Amino acid sequence: MLQLVNINKNYNPGSVNELCLFKDFNFTVKDGEFVSVVGSNGSGKTSMLNIICGSIPVDSGKILINDRDITKQKDFIRQKHIGRVYQDPAKGTCPSMTILENMSIADNKGKPYNLGRGVNKARTESYREMLRPLNLGLEDKMGVQVGSLSGGQRQALALLMATMTPIDFLILDEHTAALDPKTAEIIMELTDRVVREKKVTTIMVTHNLRYAVEYGNRLVMMHEGNVILDKSGEEKAAVKTEEIMGIFNKISVECGN
Numbered sequence: 001m002l003q004l005v006n007i008n009k010n011y012n013p014g015s016v017n018e019l020c021l022f023k024d025f026n027f028t029v030k031d032g033e034f035v036s037v038v039g040s041n042g043s044g045k046t047s048m049l050n051i052i053c054g055s056i057p058v059d060s061g062k063i064l065i066n067d068r069d070i071t072k073q074k075d076f077i078r079q080k081h082i083g084r085v086y087q088d089p090a091k092g093t094c095p096s097m098t099i100l101e102n103m104s105i106a107d108n109k110g111k112p113y114n115l116g117r118g119v120n121k122a123r124t125e126s127y128r129e130m131l132r133p134l135n136l137g138l139e140d141k142m143g144v145q146v147g148s149l150s151g152g153q154r155q156a157l158a159l160l161m162a163t164m165t166p167i168d169f170l171i172l173d174e175h176t177a178a179l180d181p182k183t184a185e186i187i188m189e190l191t192d193r194v195v196r197e198k199k200v201t202t203i204m205v206t207h208n209l210r211y212a213v214e215y216g217n218r219l220v221m222m223h224e225g226n227v228i229l230d231k232s233g234e235e236k237a238a239v240k241t242e243e244i245m246g247i248f249n250k251i252s253v254e255c256g257n
Contacts, residue, residue, distance in 0.1 A: 002029040002169060002201070007051065007061035009225075021047055022225045025061070029169075033232070034195050034202045034216035038209060038244065040251065043222040045205045049171050052203070054078045065168060080109065083162030083200075085155070087174040092158025095147025099138060099157065102146055103127045106161035130160060134190065152183035156190055163198055170195065172204035176211070184208075188215060209248065213241045223251055 007025040012018050021044050029035055039045050050056045052063065054075030063071045070078060085092050093102050100121075107123065128139040134156050138149075146154060155175060163170060172191065176184035192215055195202050206212055212219055219236050221229035221244070229247060231239055 001031055001064075001066055002052065003027070003062075003064040004048070004051070005062040005064060007063075008059045009047065009051065009056075010059055013059075020225070022058075022061075025225060027227065029201060029203060031201055032199060033218050035204065035218045035220055036212035036216040037203060037205045037220045037222060038207070038212045038248070039222035040248070042224075044225040045222055046173060048222070049084075049173055049203065049205060052169070053082055053084060053171060081168040082171060083167045083169070084171040084173065085158050085162050085175040087177045089151045089154035089158060089178060090147075092161065093146045093154055096145060098143050098145055099131075099149075100124060100127065100142040102157065103130075103161060103164070106164045109165045130164070131157075133193075134160070150183075152179055152186060155179060155183075155187050159187070159190060159194060163194055163200060167200060170200045170202040172202065172206075174205055174207060177207060191215070209244045210241050213239055213244060219244070221247065 004025060004027040007022045007027075008020075009022040009025075010018060010020050025044075027048070037045050037048070047056065051058055054070075054073060054077075058071065061071070062069055065081070094105070097105075104123070107127075124142060128142065131139040136153050136156055138153060138157065141149075146157065149157070155178075159175070175191070176187050179187060188211055191204075194200075202216070204212075204216065217236060218232035219229070219239060220227055228251075229244075
């Protein structure tokens with residue numbers, strides 16, 4: 001279980017551009033939940049993900065995973081237990097390295113690095129078996145540099161790499177936003193399959209309201225650093241895209257957007 005307890009976060013403190021994004025913010029994600037998070041720009045969605053992953057520090061409050069305080073834990077230590085897929089397909093993979101090399105690095109996540117080969121060729125066939133269900137032909141391109149792949153292929157690979165080793169949480173940061181509609185649909189179907197098969201607790205930030213409604217078992221809407229809508233289970237299943245769009249548009253009008 002993930003808990004954000006009384007989180008406070010200010011940007012540019014003491015300046016004319018000071019912004020209080022989170023004030024005594026509380027948020028809990030139970031084991032096994034697939035949470036879709038929506039909200040306008042500046043609502044705090046991505047900042048919340050960065051706080052969970054340790055990319056930005058909090059001014060006060062606690063971050064707990066299974067009641068263990070990780071608030072002061074460095075981001076690279078948290079990454080042993082957190083998989084993250086970014087909006088930019090280039091961020092989750094190394095473009096100058098081959099698919100085999102990328103997967104070998106992901107396979108070694110959290111393991112001690114000794115003097116030895118980084119690529120375990122004995123695992124090549126296992127990697128091919130992991131890639132084959134993607135139906136993107138990647139299993140036949142093990143020696144191809146990842147930078148030459150399409151955005152959709154790279155994002156599918158990044159998603160697979162993020163979940164190759166056991167993790168407590170999968171963080172999806174608008175991971176379909178940079179893709180064309182058809183490819184985005186493929187990645188979302190793949191995402192749903194991976195989450196179900198691995199039973200990994202997932203937080204997905206998205207601007208696509210339909211995806212937020214159709215995928216996951218909990219839907220959260222944020223606004224100005226607060227959760228203004230939180231539906232799960234049967235309540236979430238009954239939500240319609242038009243309903244969420246109506247709330248979204250109402251907030252935009254009230255904010256003058």
